[in-house]
Amino acid sequence: MSRRDGAEPGLPAVDLRTRALDLTELMDDPDCDPRALARTFRRFALVNALVSGWRAVWRTHVVPALPVNGRGRVLDLGCGGGDLARAIARWAASDGFDVEVVGVDPDARAIQAANRRAPHGVTFRQRSSGDLVAAGERFDVVVSNHVLHHLGDQERSGFLADSEALASGRSLHSDIRRSPEAYRAYALASPLVAAGTFVRVDGLRSIRRSFTLAELRDTLPDGWRAERAAPHRVLAIHDA
Ligand SMILES: C[S@@+](CC[C@H](N)C(=O)[O-])C[C@H]1O[C@@H](n2cnc3c(N)ncnc32)[C@H](O)[C@@H]1O
Numbered sequence: 001m002s003r004r005d006g007a008e009p010g011l012p013a014v015d016l017r018t019r020a021l022d023l024t025e026l027m028d029d030p031d032c033d034p035r036a037l038a039r040t041f042r043r044f045a046l047v048n049a050l051v052s053g054w055r056a057v058w059r060t061h062v063v064p065a066l067p068v069n070g071r072g073r074v075l076d077l078g079c080g081g082g083d084l085a086r087a088i089a090r091w092a093a094s095d096g097f098d099v100e101v102v103g104v105d106p107d108a109r110a111i112q113a114a115n116r117r118a119p120h121g122v123t124f125r126q127r128s129s130g131d132l133v134a135a136g137e138r139f140d141v142v143v144s145n146h147v148l149h150h151l152g153d154q155e156r157s158g159f160l161a162d163s164e165a166l167a168s169g170r171s172l173h174s175d176i177r178r179s180p181e182a183y184r185a186y187a188l189a190s191p192l193v194a195a196g197t198f199v200r201v202d203g204l205r206s207i208r209r210s211f212t213l214a215e216l217r218d219t220l221p222d223g224w225r226a227e228r229a230a231p232h233r234v235l236a237i238h239d240a
Pocket residue numbers: 044048077078079080081104105106107110127128129130144145146147150159
C-alpha cells in the first residue's frame with residue numbers, strides 16, 4: 001500500500017499501511033448528540049446490510065455450526081443497534097431453524113437503540129462478554145460484527161477468550177479488511193447514506209483501524225484462524 005493510496009477528492013491523503021490505532025469513533029463519545037447517535041445506529045443497519053456480507057456467512061459459517069436438530073442459541077457480542085441479531089433471527093426462521101438470538105452490548109445507548117425493535121426470538125441485554133462468562137452462559141454460535149477493530153490489544157485478547165468460553169460450537173467474528181479499495185469505495189459511497197449521522201466519519205475511521213488478513217492472522221491466539229471474505233472482509237473463527 002502506498003502512502004497516498006486512500007486519497008480521494010475532498011479527503012486528505014491517509015496512510016493505510018498500518019492500523020490507525022490513534023483514531024476513535026465519534027459515536028463512542030458519551031457526550032455526542034443523542035439524536036445523531038440514534039440516526040447513526042439506524043443508518044448503520046443499512047450500511048451493514050450493504051457491506052458486511054453476513055447473508056453469505058450465515059449460510060457458509062453459522063448454519064453448519066448449529067445443532068443438527070435445528071434448534072440453538074446464537075449470541076451477537078457487541079450488537080450495537082441490533083441489526084445483525086435481528087437479521088440472524090429472520091434468516092433462521094426463513095431457513096427453518098428454531099434459533100434464540102441474544103444481542104449484548106455494554107453500551108446502554110446501543111441497547112436502548114436495539115430495543116426499539118426486538119422481534120420475537122431476539123433479546124437485547126446491556127452486558128459485556130465478560131459479564132456473560134461470569135454468569136456461566138453458553139451459546140452454540142457466538143458472532144460479532146465490527147468489534148475486533150474497535151478494541152485495543154488487551155481488550156481484544158479478553159474478548160476472544162470470552163468468546164471461546166461462551167461458544168459450545170463456533171466463534172465467528174467478522175470485520176472490515178483494510179485496503180485502499182475498501183477506503184476509496186466507502187469514501188465515495190458513504191455520502192449517499194450519511195446525512196445527519198456519524199456514518200461517514202466513523203466508517204472511514206473504522207476502515208483505518210481495521211486489519212489486513214495477514215495482520216489478523218498474526219494477532220489471533222492459538223486455535224483461531226483468519227479467513228478472507230468477499231468483498232473487503234475478514235473472519236476470525238474458532239471451533240470448540
Ligand atoms: C464498532 S461497534 C459495532 C456495533 C455493531 N456490531 C455493528 O456492526 O454496527 C463495537 C461494539 O462493541 C461493543 N463492545 C466492546 N467490548 C465489548 C465486550 N467485551 N463485550 C460486548 N460488547 C463489547 C461496544 O460497546 C460497541 O458497541
